[in-house]
Amino acid sequence: MNRRQKQGYITAIAAVVLLAILPLKLGSHSVLSLLHLDVSILSEMLLFAIAAMSVNLLLGYTGLMSFGNAAYFGLGAYGAGLSIHYLNMNFIEGAIIGTAVALVGGLLVGPFLLRRRGIYFALLTLAFGQVFYFIAYRANEFTGGEDGMSFPRPYFGFPGWHMDLQEGTFYYLMLLVFAAVLVGFWLIVRSPFGRTLQAIRQNELRVRYLGLDSNKFIFVALLVSAAMAGLAGALYGLLIMFAAPLMLDWQQSGDFVMIMILGGAGSIWGPVVGSLIYVIGKDIISTLTQTWQIYIGALFVICVIAFPSGLLGTLLNSIARRDVGAPISEEAAPHKARESGAPAGNAAVAAEQKES
Amino acid sequence: MAEALLEAKNVSKHFGGVVAVNSVSVTIEQGSIYAVIGPNGAGKTTFFNALSGFYIPDGGQVLYKGQDITTMPNWQRVQLGMSRTFQTPSIFPELTVYENLLIGVQSQQKIAFKLRLPSAARKKEIDARIDELLGFVNLVHLKDRPVAELSHGSQRLCEIAMSLSVDPTIVLLDEPMAGLAEAETERIMRVIRDLHDRLGLTVLFVEHNMRVVLSLADHITVLDRGAMLAQGTPSEISNSQTVREAYLGQEVLNRV
Incomplete structure (x- = not known):
């Protein structure tokens, strides 16, 4: 295990432990209650983090701007809500069906999205997202239309064992799901598949000229992203026991993009930090003033200008710079090659390179 | 007689009304170092892109080991054994x-x-x-x-x-010396020769530096304004009256 990996493990464990002890009471107070926060806000934070991670997989890793991930998020919420409302599904079934519905959404839309890149890709995701929005909005009798639909939160469990999910236990379940998603995400981005996605972000043409069908990779990335957003949406629906067209809306997609950019695109923890700031910040500021959106907007503008690679990204970059120290110049390196016994011809080439 | 590895048969490509490549045919034999040369705007790179699958030609055929790959996606060509640089x-x-x-x-x-x-x-x-x-x-x-x-x-x-x-079996190099200093040019030339001599690869490259082309290639196709002007070995090309008159004159005659 190298040093960076070790740091990664330590960060992950520390973060999860910290998140786990936040709601715990010491005497009559917990950290949360001192901040006047409800435990459900932490659940929301984790679920928005998962949704922002789904955008991050596309933009931060594959280089595809998605303004439509709320579509999958909303499909997840409706999938869970409708299956619970009409089919009496339990919690786990509702979450799985929600995720599956979002995945089917991705399967339907994906082949069209694959045909475009850049700004046209972004516009297509936006357009398809609005298609789902209007379907939910229009299908009054089935979805409750503009008002949305309420549904109960079923027992969590399976035949033979179940438990009632209060806000506290719900949060710990979300923490488990979040940890699992985080591990899964980490495994994906460091796998050969994930490395190829990152290569596509930098130079898709070169990926194709290395004999790889980039569309196949992008399609799978879209599906993984849709499933992640769908899972987050299904669980969010179960958290607030409600599904509404606004969850599918482009503004919701914009929130996910904003969360990701706040924290830092292209890093595993960026969206988590972004979600922490966004969700908690929104909660705190909105108790102080009705015009909280102005302050969140101002915060976002400041962040983008002052920390273009996100709050976490900027922090990590400054740490990395300190780690490496002064950059080694390319010219200094050939000497090493010569010392280590490179053939004389190579040394001559190295000398040439030094001149040029 | 070595077998044909990559063939272009009457390949044409136009952009709007501009004919960039007009019915160009080449046969690249296995084991050769083949150069496509020509002045700026001669259609070298367009022709090269049509072979490598960056563009699909408007007319003609591209064959790899006898297989028609004219419309094959670029990534599949790489899997067949054709790779390229830019x-x-x-x-x-x-x-x-x-x-x-x-x-x-x-x-x-x-x-x-x-x-x-x-x-x-x-x-x-x-x-x-x-x-x-x-x-x-x-x-x-x-x-x-x-x-x-x-x-x-x-x-x-x-x-x-x-x-x-x-x-790969064949490496396609698009102006490998473009923008390089003299020392670096030497370095790349040595690598290209090694591709052939040490790795036994077939090389196709586009270049306008005549000194490089004449010293590296064993076969040359000269393009001018999208059309084929001449084809042959380096000595045939540098002695060809047509090529001298049309294009080489000013640059090469005083060097070779």
């Missing part, structure tokens, strides 16, 4: 030299789509292959540097190593 090195700028090559080696080993990390034995095999490729272009000492930090010449060498990482 006039401006096409690399992954933020990745290190090692990681740049890793993407290619993963592709060649058919593991790019895997979610599991390669086994320790496989990883050793991959690393050995990358070291071998870097040794070939003499970039081992820059292995862990982001490619964006490298000099232009080193970036080009890295790209050549990437194009080798997929185990």
Whole structure:
């Protein structure tokens, strides 16, 4: 295990432990209650983090701007809500069906999205997202239309064992799901598949000229992203026991993009930090003033200008710079090659390179 | 008689009303170093792009080992054994030299789509292959540097190593000397010769530096304004009256 990996493990464990002890009471107070926060806000934070991670997989890793991930998020919420409302599904079934519905959404839309890149890709995701929005909005009798639909939160469990999910236990379940998603995400981005996605972000043409069908990779990335957003949406629906067209809306997609950019695109923890700031910040500021959106907007503008690679990204970059120290110049390196016994011809080439 | 590896039959390509390449035919035999030359705007790069699948030609056929690949997607051509470089090195700028090559080696080993990390034995095999490729272009000492930090010449060498990482039969080089200093040109020339002599690869390259072309290539096609002007060995080309008159005169006659 190298040093960076070790740091990664330590960060992950520390973060999860910290998140786990936040709601715990010491005497009559917990950290949360001192901040006047409800435990459900932490659940929301984790679920928005998962949704922002789904955008991050596309933009931060594959280089595809998605303004439509709320579509999958909303499909997840409706999938869970409708299956619970009409089919009496339990919690786990509702979450799985929600995720599956979002995945089917991705399967339907994906082949069209694959045909475009850049700004046209972004516009297509936006357009398809609005298609789902209007379907939910229009299908009054089935979805409750503009008002949305309420549904109960079923027992969590399976035949033979179940438990009632209060806000506290719900949060710990979300923490488990979040940890699992985080591990899964980490495994994906460091796998050969994930490395190829990152290569596509930098130079898709070169990926194709290395004999790889980039569309196949992008399609799978879209599906993984849709499933992640769908899972987050299904669980969010179960958290607030409600599904509404606004969850599918482009503004919701914009929130996910904003969360990701706040924290830092292209890093595993960026969206988590972004979600922490966004969700908690929104909660705190909105108790102080009705015009909280102005302050969140101002915060976002400041962040983008002052920390273009996100709050976490900027922090990590400054740490990395300190780690490496002064950059080694390319010219200094050939000497090493010569010392280590490179053939004389190579040394001559190295000398040439030094001149040029 | 060596067999034809890559053939173009009456390949044409136009952009709107402009005919960039007009019915050009070449036969590249296995084991040759083939150059396509011509003045700026002669259609060299367009022709080259039509062969490598960057463009689909409007007319004519492209054959690889006798198989019609005229409309085959570029990534499939690479799998058949054709790899290429670009006039401006096409690399992954933020990745290190090692990681740049890793993407290619993963592709060649058919593991790019895997979610599991390669086994320790496989990883050793991959690393050995990358070291071998870097040794070939003499970039081992820059292995862990982001490619964006490298000099232009080193970036080009890295790209050549990437194009080798997929185990090609023929390497297509688009103006490999473009924008390089004299010393770096020598370096790339040596690598191109090594591609042929040491690795036994077939090489097709587009170039306008006549000195490079005459000293490297064994077959040359001269293009002018999208059409084929002459074809032959370096001595035939440099002695051809048509070529002299139309294009070489000013630049080459006083050098050769």
